[in-house]
Amino acid sequence: MNKIKRQLKDILRPAKYTVNSAIGYLYDYIRLIRHAGWVSVETPSKRDYKSSKIYHRLEKSLSFPNRRKNSGKDAVDDLNYFLEKHKTSKEYPTFHERIANNVLQQFLTQNAPEYSEPNKEATLDIATELKPSELGGVYNIDSLSMINGTLEDPEGFFNTRYSVRDFSSRKVSVETVLRAIKMALKTPSVCNRQAWHAYIIDDANTIKEALSHQNGNKGFGQKIPFLLILSSDLHAFDMPEERYQHWIDGGMFSMSVVLALHSLGLSSCCLNWSKSPLSDIAFRKKFKIKKSHTILMMLAVGYAAENLKVCQSQRKSLESYYTTLKK
Ligand SMILES: Cc1cc2nc3c(=O)[nH]c(=O)nc-3n(C[C@H](O)[C@H](O)[C@H](O)COP(=O)(O)O)c2cc1C
CATH class of the missing domain: 1.20.930 (Transcription Elongation Factor S-II; Chain A)
Incomplete structure (x- = not known):
């Protein structure tokens, strides 16, 4: 692309993105008012x-x-x-x-x-x-019992998780993924609403078809042995103030799934679903995603190849990520 073309694109981009953001918000708004918990409350x-x-x-x-x-x-x-x-x-x-x-x-x-x-x-x-x-209600527990959950090497657990883009041919069993999802169900959610839902795809043709709608798997999609589509249910949110809650709760659940998989020796790579309304609709035409479910991301799951390269994805210094507030 020549320089003038690039410069012209740079000039026009803010206007184009402003309009596209408005269309995106409108799409989200229409989905919210169609599927939110305050509509057809009898469901x-x-x-x-x-x-x-x-x-x-x-x-x-x-x-x-x-x-x-x-x-x-x-x-x-x-x-x-x-x-x-x-x-x-x-x-x-x-x-x-x-x-x-x-x-x-x-x-x-x-x-x-x-x-x-x-x-x-x-x-x-x-x-x-x-x-x-x-039953519901409360449990009487001893704070010492929570210590059982302490990891011997917490840094080791977190720092050995990488987004993996090179998977071995080892088969991923649905049972192991379900075990991870079950652990992830312990994720906190607003008023315990647990509005998440995972779609499982474990056959090569369907994975290929699903990935053809996602733009971040180029170069490694063909090696993804197992795919999840993580979503969050708008039915759970019944106040306009909760309009972003399904993204938040769903995002937290997604992270739990990633960490739960890691705890079981499975690797993963989140695959963004940053989509235009038309692309989201096109995907929904091909795959049976419940209408009230907002797609959050895809998650590639598999066993890491024996010797592989992972991105360093460097983090800045700890100090740049926090601020202590005082009155
Ligand atoms: C919501 C989300 C979407 C992502 N989408 C993609 C993607 O489409 N393709 C990809 O290769 N990596 C994707 N990633 C992975 C990030 O690039 C990766 O998490 C980041 O570089 C940090 O590296 P690490 O996970 O190895 O620590 C995504 C991560 C998140 C959390």
């Missing part, structure tokens, strides 16, 4: 997220060492209203609605019998059928 998956959002306030209240007198009162009212409103809805109770009933019952019987007595019985039937994994 089972939206109710599931919403009930978790509300009952988690009670779990928090139950976990405080010194609860204020009225702590949890508003959440009890909100939860009673919510459960009452939806108890004849389709697929009621969902997973989190069942837990919501139980947490409410625990809260009312153990902590605040004076709140909302009339609805207490309505919660009992469901709560008695719950499995231990559906």
Whole structure:
């Protein structure tokens, strides 16, 4: 490209990118107002997220060492209203609605019998059928038990993770990846909404097709043995203030998946999904991604080749990454 052409491009780029950003925001906005939790609130998956959002306030209240007198009162009212409103809805109770009933019952019987007595019985039937994994509420734990999670060589764990672009031919088992995803489910999320979803692709042709829509795998895509598409569900977010939350929670989940894979000896490389609306739509036409799921990134997964080169991807000095704030 000659110099004048480059200079002309440099001049026009800001205007072009300004317009394209506006189109991108519009696309995100349309997706948000179509799929957010405040639209068609009866939908089972939206109710599931919403009930978790509300009952988690009670779990928090139950976990405080010194609860204020009225702590949890508003959440009890909100939860009673919510459960009452939806108890004849389709697929009621969902997973989190069942837990919501139980947490409410625990809260009312153990902590605040004076709140909302009339609805207490309505919660009992469901709560008695719950499995231990559906109980909800709080655990009593010993802080020493958390020390079991301490790594012997934390720096070693983090510093041996690289974005790998040279994979061996060793087969990646779905079970191992699922184990990593299961560990990643422990990622914190806003009000415990866990709005993430991973799409798994483990056959070569489908990987090839998916990667043809992604622009950061040139030169190594053909060696990627296993691919994840990580996404986040807009159904979980029911307030305009939460408009970026699905990116944040989904990003945190994605990082957990990367680290969980690393802990199991699997390498990975995040593959950006920085896409124009048209490219995102084109991909959705080919692959069955749920409409409310926002694609966050692809993740190449595999065992690293025996001898390989990795990018240094140098970091600046620690001091340049933090600032101590004082009044
Ligand atoms: C969201 C995200 C998207 C990325 N997209 C790509 C990509 O498309 N292609 C690629 O080769 N690397 C991609 N990377 C990897 C980065 O280049 C890499 O993480 C960075 O250089 C730091 O290197 P390290 O992961 O080895 O520490 C991506 C990383 C992230 C977090």
